[in-house]
Amino acid sequence: MCRMARPRKPLLSRDRIVAAALALIDHEGLDAVSTRRLAAELGVSGPSLYNHFKVKDEILDAVADTVVGEVxxxxxxxxxxxxxxxxxxxxxxxxxxxxxxxxxxxxxxxxxxxxxxxxxxxxxxxxxxxxxxxxxxxxxxxxxxxxxxxxxxxxxxxxxxxxxxxxxxxxxxxxxxxxxxxxxxxxxxxxxxxxxxxxxxxxxxxxxxxxxxxx
CATH class of the missing domain: 1.10.357.10 (Tetracycline Repressor, domain 2)
Structure with a gap:
């Protein structure tokens, strides 16, 4: 039986994008976050982010909600x-x-x-x-x-x-x-x-x- 090889990197998800954005914000500040930078950090193409978030502010909203969710x-x-x-x-x-x-x-x-x-x-x-x-x-x-x-x-x-x-x-x-x-x-x-x-x-x-x- 032929088995499909596992992907080398985890599949892109909202959680991975949010985690990467939060790490960038923590280390470099809000201005460091861009779809291009996030795509590079995640090892994906920029357009693939838009399957999960339409605009950058949606990513920041998700990051902010993740932090508030810790309260x-x-x-x-x-x-x-x-x-x-x-x-x-x-x-x-x-x-x-x-x-x-x-x-x-x-x-x-x-x-x-x-x-x-x-x-x-x-x-x-x-x-x-x-x-x-x-x-x-x-x-x-x-x-x-x-x-x-x-x-x-x-x-x-x-x-x-x-x-x-x-x-x-x-x-x-x-x-x-x-x-x-x-x-x-x-x-x-x-x-x-x-x-x-x-x-x-x-x-x-x-x-x-x-x-x-x-x-």
Whole structure:
């Protein structure tokens, strides 16, 4: 019996295209993604990509949805109160974005028609409304949390300072004598800043919640 030889490379699929695009974005940024570059990375002809995605933005949408799909929404399905749910969701959301910061500017456009993005928006908004927040305020809170988490994941405060004590002359910057040490403790500084801000935001919202007529 004559058997067909196995293809040397895996067949092209949406998952392979998305994985290749995400790898490019992670290593080189959004501008690195083009159908020509992706085809080269995958070892296929450019037109073959169009069997799975019509335009480049569809590929970026799929990448963005893959990243958002990493966010844990299960906390909204349990018995956690709205404050705890927002806290746990925010931590998971930041972790997903911090792992792929170069996609954040694209995600900032909003969920559009992306399934994972819409599911996340639905879960956050629904949890807040179910907890007694007025829909308009729930919308604003959802936006606020998204701004905060995305901003936290996009950059590093600690990385903004150089590892050179001479750059911070005490005569000019008397309060920055230890600034050159920040880069060495980047993760601790950035995660600590996120947790401080998250607690402050939620504490402030809790005070507003106590003043709601239905709370």
């Amino acid at each position: 844990d929404l299960s906390v909204f399905d349990g018995d956690a109160d709205w404050r705890t749910a927002l806290m746990e969701w925010s931590r998971s959301y930041r972790a997903a974005l911090a792992a792929h910061p170069n996609i954040v500017p694209f995600l900032a456009r909003g969920p559009g028609r992306r399934a994972a993005g819409l599911s996340m928006a639905n879960a956050v908004f629904g949890a807040l409304v179910d907890a007694g927040w007025p829909p308009a305020q729930a919308t604003r809170i959802g936006a606020l949390m998204r701004y905060f988490v995305a901003g936290s994941a996009l950059g590093s405060f600690a990385r903004g300072f150089v590892d050179d004590a001479d750059a911070y002359d005490p005569a000019d910057y008397p309060r920055l004598g230890q600034a050159h040490l920040l880069a060495e403790h980047q993760q601790r500084v950035d995660e600590g800043a996120f947790e401080t801000g998250l607690t402050a935001l939620l504490d402030g919202l809790a005070l507003q919640y106590e003043q709601l007529p239905s709370a």
